[in-house]
Amino acid sequence: MSRLNDMLQEIGGIGRNEDGSITRLGASEGYFQALEQVKMRMEALGMKAEQDPVGNLHGILPGTDPEAKSIVLGSHLDTVIKGGVFDGMLGVTGALEVVYRLKEQGRALKHPLEIWGFNLEESSPLGGTFGSRCVAGMVDAEAPGYAERLAKYGMKPENVRAAKKDLDKYGCYLEYHIEQGDKLDSAGLDIGVVSGIVSVVRYEVTAHGISNHAGTTMMPSRKDALVGMSKLIVGADARARELDDTLVFTVGKLSVAPGQENVIPNEVVATFEMRHMDKAVTDQFYADIQAMAKEISNCEFTFVNTVAKYSTPCDPALIDTIDHVCTRLNISHIIMPSGAGHDANPMAHEGVPIGMVFVPSVKGISHHGDEWTDPKHIDLGADVLYETVLALDKTDL
Structure with a gap:
């Protein structure tokens, strides 16, 4: 060599x-x-x-x-x-x-x-x-x-x-x-x-649901934070693919509370990271994610921006x-x-x-x-x- x-x-x-x-x-x-x-x-x-x-x-x-x-x-x-x-x-x-x-x-x-x-x-x-x-x-x-x-x-x-x-x-x-x-x-x-x-832009996204017994709470009555977060992640992934072919979206960290097998999750915290050269694209993507969150009935969401390196x-x-x-x-x-x-x-x-x-x-x-x-x-x-x-x-x- x-x-x-x-x-x-x-x-x-x-x-x-x-x-x-x-x-x-x-x-x-x-x-x-x-x-x-x-x-x-x-x-x-x-x-x-x-x-x-x-x-x-x-x-x-x-x-x-x-x-x-x-x-x-x-x-x-x-x-x-x-x-x-x-x-x-x-x-x-x-x-x-x-x-x-x-x-x-x-x-x-x-x-x-x-x-x-x-x-x-x-x-x-x-x-x-x-x-x-x-x-x-x-x-x-x-x-x-x-x-x-x-x-x-x-x-x-x-x-x-x-x-x-x-x-x-x-x-x-x-x-x-x-x-x-x-x-x-x-x-x-x-x-x-x-x-x-x-750019590297990150948000801490929290899904707020209601904990309850996993065996006695029927499906129509559930406010499962993990199901809600899962819907938001899948929707955001699909939207990233549609919006721009050089936009990337990653959820690299996820925590579930209370974290018991027989308890419906009442809180899920995830990191949403997006990367693109154009701030307008990441701004649009974030607005689209917020709109999706409002349509998910399982839970409510809060967003906190943690990183904004443009x-x-x-x-x-x-x-x-x-x-x-x-x-x-x-x-x-x-x-x-x-x-x-x-x-x-x-x-x-x-x-x-x-x-x-x-x-x-x-x-x-x-x-x-x-x-x-x-x-x-x-x-x-x-x-x-x-x-x-x-x-x-x-x-x-």
């Missing part, structure tokens, strides 16, 4: 379980082992590398123009429980591959090149994209109870404050990542040029640059949204232009030990990333 594939399998394999999956949680021993492996390679390439106060890895390759803004590459070093090799680590090792190629070809960039390996991108009690949000100054370490959560990871509020960077010096942020869906693999395409990162567009100039690179290299590609969140989100929300390069996930599998991207696609994506960096270095950003 190529240098990049070897590096990815070696570092990305840290935290391997007996079943072949990877568990390398943020701030864990395995996480810091991986961080040190990447840091060692950065330093061998002549980069200044350091671990920041919240456990992110940051490397800098100076440019020839001290006034030029930085080209920033990055992704995360952690995984979910029993995840795969590629999610996150591909972006970090792919960024290292760019530096390897620059050194081999004797190229010196005008712009500084920075690489981030972020901590705790995956969901945790500190919130997803924790490391990159700290760098962007988006974490409120003074929020009630947050200091206690930080302490569980060996951190204090002052660590969060000290991790904030001046992002005005960043000309752009590029993230190389597996798609984590099946669009590219199903279509037989090599590269996805990301147009933006979709879509993050990629920078049009970066999209065009990546698109032109793919065309010039004769690589099949498509412009497409990302259905998952990434460390690029916080960068964009603080005004840094972002771009993303996707490579196919075989069968659309991710966050699972069977996650796989063919070695040829790993190298093709690195070609695109490298050529994009060279193209951007010719501009003023």
Whole structure:
């Protein structure tokens, strides 16, 4: 295999379980082992590398123009429980591959090149994209109870404050990542040029019924909260399929009370999550769900919005640059949204232009030990990333 594939399998394999999956949680021993492996390679390439106060890895390759803004590459070093090799680590090792190629070809960039390996991108009690949000100054370490959560990871509020960077010096942020869906693999395409990162909107939905004896309450008299919630879930799923072919709807958490076999449920709480690039679509979908709820006689419903992370567009100039690179290299590609969140989100929300390069996930599998991207696609994506960096270095950003 190529240098990049070897590096990815070696570092990305840290935290391997007996079943072949990877568990390398943020701030864990395995996480810091991986961080040190990447840091060692950065330093061998002549980069200044350091671990920041919240456990992110940051490397800098100076440019020839001290006034030029930085080209920033990055992704995360952690995984979910029993995840795969590629999610996150591909972006970090792919960024290292760019530096390897620059050194081999004797190229010196005008712009500084920075690489981030972020901590705790995956969901945790500190919130997803924790490391990159700290760098962007988006974490409120003074929020009630947050200091206690930080302490569980060996951190204090002052660590969060000290991790904030001046992002005005960043000309752009590029993230190389597996798609984590099946669009590219199903279509037989090599590269996805990301147009933006979709909204994530969640509601806590509660169905209110009436508990009663399961044996003595006849069917016409029941106010079964679980039956009512089931009707709403099935109806919402069907409406999502009708409304837009890129709208996704998920109920990933459900609790039933009182939770006894012989008692009719009086309360069911579920999380309704919807994702789409267009806020108008998620707003319409939510209105449709509320209308359905009013037609369900089994129970009454209440809705509480818990998450509203609206879509993050990629920078049009970066999209065009990546698109032109793919065309010039004769690589099949498509412009497409990302259905998952990434460390690029916080960068964009603080005004840094972002771009993303996707490579196919075989069968659309991710966050699972069977996650796989063919070695040829790993190298093709690195070609695109490298050529994009060279193209951007010719501009003023």
